Amino acid sequence: MQNLKKTDPKIFELIKDEMRRQTEVLEMIPSENYASSAVLEALGSVLNNKYSEGYAKRRYYQGNSIIDNIEILAQERAKKLFEVSHVNMQSYSGSPANTAVYFALLEPLKDKIMGLNLSFGGHLTHGSPVSISGKYYKAVPYELDKNGLLDYLKIEKIAKREKPRIIVCGATAYPRIIDFERFGKIADEVGAYLLADISHIAGLVVGGIHPSPSKHAHIIMTTTHKTLRGPRGALLMVTDKGLAKDPELSDKIDKAVFPGLQGGPHDNQTAAIAVALKEASEPEFKKYAKQIVLNSKFLADELIKNGFQLISGGTDNHLILIDLRNKGVNGAVAAFALEVAGIIVNKNAVPRDTMPPFYPSGIRLGTPAITTRGVREKDMGKIGDWINRVIEEVRNYKLPEQREERSKYFSNLKKELAKDKKLLKISFEVTSFTSLFPLP
Numbered sequence: 001m002q003n004l005k006k007t008d009p010k011i012f013e014l015i016k017d018e019m020r021r022q023t024e025v026l027e028m029i030p031s032e033n034y035a036s037s038a039v040l041e042a043l044g045s046v047l048n049n050k051y052s053e054g055y056a057k058r059r060y061y062q063g064n065s066i067i068d069n070i071e072i073l074a075q076e077r078a079k080k081l082f083e084v085s086h087v088n089m090q091s092y093s094g095s096p097a098n099t100a101v102y103f104a105l106l107e108p109l110k111d112k113i114m115g116l117n118l119s120f121g122g123h124l125t126h127g128s129p130v131s132i133s134g135k136y137y138k139a140v141p142y143e144l145d146k147n148g149l150l151d152y153l154k155i156e157k158i159a160k161r162e163k164p165r166i167i168v169c170g171a172t173a174y175p176r177i178i179d180f181e182r183f184g185k186i187a188d189e190v191g192a193y194l195l196a197d198i199s200h201i202a203g204l205v206v207g208g209i210h211p212s213p214s215k216h217a218h219i220i221m222t223t224t225h226k227t228l229r230g231p232r233g234a235l236l237m238v239t240d241k242g243l244a245k246d247p248e249l250s251d252k253i254d255k256a257v258f259p260g261l262q263g264g265p266h267d268n269q270t271a272a273i274a275v276a277l278k279e280a281s282e283p284e285f286k287k288y289a290k291q292i293v294l295n296s297k298f299l300a301d302e303l304i305k306n307g308f309q310l311i312s313g314g315t316d317n318h319l320i321l322i323d324l325r326n327k328g329v330n331g332a333v334a335a336f337a338l339e340v341a342g343i344i345v346n347k348n349a350v351p352r353d354t355m356p357p358f359y360p361s362g363i364r365l366g367t368p369a370i371t372t373r374g375v376r377e378k379d380m381g382k383i384g385d386w387i388n389r390v391i392e393e394v395r396n397y398k399l400p401e402q403r404e405e406r407s408k409y410f411s412n413l414k415k416e417l418a419k420d421k422k423l424l425k426i427s428f429e430v431t432s433f434t435s436l437f438p439l440p
């Protein structure tokens with residue numbers, strides 16, 4: 001980054017600091033990963049300089065024959081990898097991609113979206129009242145059962161009662177296998193489109209370790225930067241089943257993305273996604289996907305041994321959701337203390353949480369990024385032990401009952417924890433551990 005150093009030393013130094021941070025910590029936010037240097041090179045290439053509104057061979061700007069080849073190659077790779085009929089590469093990210101599906105198929109203030117409630121692990125864009133998906137369309141959420149599992153009978157009942165136009169399956173914090181076949185049958189019964197949002201598990205699907213929705217959903221959306229390990233972005237895919245239900249579906253989705261929601265596509269992003277798709281089609285990626293889940297299962301077992309309560313009692317995928325109420329520790333306090341100790345997770349609501357989203361009762365963590373670095377199941381005992389030691393260290397800190405007092409208490413607590421000797425000792429151990437696992 002010599003040119004950057006010369007032109008803008010401040011940004012150069014900040015990027016260097018972030019690189020150091022990413023190197024030193026155990027990155028365990030389940031939606032994050034380390035993209036390869038090849039992906040980052042494509043992302044930082046001269047493709048950034050081009051405007052190419054429209055689609056391949058039908059552009060509104062001249063000079064796009066090479067961009068056309070890149071976009072078509074990316075589409076072909078995605079079609080093969082996900083076994084779908086049509087792929088739109090242009091959504092800037094996951095949220096606009098889901099919004100494009102709604103824009104393509106729903107009448108505002110009239111048609112219904114049925115998705116997993118945000119506080120049960122759904123995404124904001126699955127019909128949350130604070131998102132356009134819940135403000136412009138009618139949302140009819142479903143929830144998890146008492147064991148933290150999808151309750152397909154109940155989902156079917158709600159679908160039959162509410163007759164949604166779109167059912168969304170897929171989640172942002174669900175640690176178990178999703179039965180796409182079952183969702184497909186429910187959608188068919190009520191005549192709904194099924195949108196499978198596989199943002200979190202796309203890498204596991206192409207790695208063959210999670211069932212694919214390609215035979216059961218009409219539309220599949222995935223972000224490209226999570227387990228798929230690409231640049232930030234999204235794929236909007238139409239399946240054979242989708243085309244059989246609605247022969248115009250691909251066209252409707254394309255039109256909703258451009259000109260409906262967006263202008264020019266990010267061609268550098270398209271190329272970087274193409275690179276990630278090539279990487280994901282290599283045999284090595286299957287091993288990676290398998291290892292993510294193996295690591296996650298080993299870590300879940302370690303946490304259970306240490307008395308942690310896991311939502312659904314464990315995991316079948318890349319993530320673990322911990323309900324910390326039995327430890328008497330708030331999720332925000334835990335996430336901050338873990339960061340001081342060099343372990344990066346996110347605070348997260350647990351099903352039927354009585355705490356607000358800023359101070360939820362749980363944390364969410366996962367193994368995609370550490371697995372990319374080469375961390376293996378034999379290391380999970382150590383990581384489980386560090387997490388346990390951190391949580392034990394903060395058991396005495398109770399957030400005030402009074403809402404107004406929480407923010408002051410928490411900011412003072414942060415100052416105290418940042419100097420906590422036991423947490424800093426763990427951070428030292430974590431850094432010497434991570435130094436054995438270079439970034440890609």
Ligand SMILES: Cc1ncc(COP(=O)(O)O)c(C=O)c1O
Nearest residue numbers: 093094095123171172197199223
């Ligand atoms: C299931 C799911 N869908 C959609 C999104 C939105 O993706 P983005 O953050 O790229 O807008 C996310 C991101 O967290 C997600 O987990």
